[in-house]
Amino acid sequence: DTAVSQTPKYLVTQMGNDKSIKCEQNLGHDTMYWYKQDSKKFLKIMFSYNNKELIINETVPNRFSPKSPDKAHLNLHINSLELGDSAVYFCASSLTGNEQYFGPGTRLTVT
Amino acid sequence: AQTVTQSQPEMSVQEAETVTLSCTYDTSENNYYLFWYKQPPSRQMILVIRQEAYKQQNATENRFSVNFQKAAKSFSLKISDSQLGDTAMYFCAFGGQGGSEKLVFGKGTKLTVNP
Secondary structure, three states: OOOEEEEOOEEEEOOOOOEEEEEEEOOOOOEEEEEEEOOOOOEEEEEEEEOOEEEEEOOOOOOEEEEEEEOOEEEEEEOOOOHHHOEEEEEEEEOOOOOOEEOOOEEEEEO | OOEEEOOOOEEEEEOOOOEEEOOEEEOOOOOOEEEEEEEOOOOOOEEEEEEEOOOOOOOEEOOEEEEEEOOOOEEEEEEOOOOHHHOEEEEEEEEOOOOOOOEEEOOOEEEEEEO
């Protein structure tokens, strides 16, 4: 009965590779988000989608491409991975009032 | 743009005592939401408490309560009867009025509850 799930939870890969992180929510929310948490624990928004439409696209390199096949799913694809992409990536979802529920996070390590 | 400041990078408290975590924010909006999230070592982000800016009454959730001062743009979290399981990073976050607004987070306060 997980509310917001992400796969994988851990991802170790080499520089230059392409990888994807998947997110699914079963809360019936219509807005989903991707946040990045850096090594100093700072959390920052990357993208948000509302009913499959891109709403927020912060200053993120275009190597990062979100895709929302339906309003319950928001995936993140990263091309040509760099060392600086190493971080924890959180998916979140919300319905109203900005009360966002977070997934367990994906720790990405680029070597 | 909104900013959120948590001026205490680390704090510690003895079990069963009370601790207050500080948060200030800056915004030109009149209606918004404020949140405290907890991130234990498990990494999961857990919503602790939320406050709507239009409500004067401070929010409470069991041992957690806030002191919301809208004019001063201050939003502190009080944890009463601290428990070992309260050990975690605590993040203050600002959310705009719209349903799809991003959350702007502070840098967090690392709280340790000592036995």
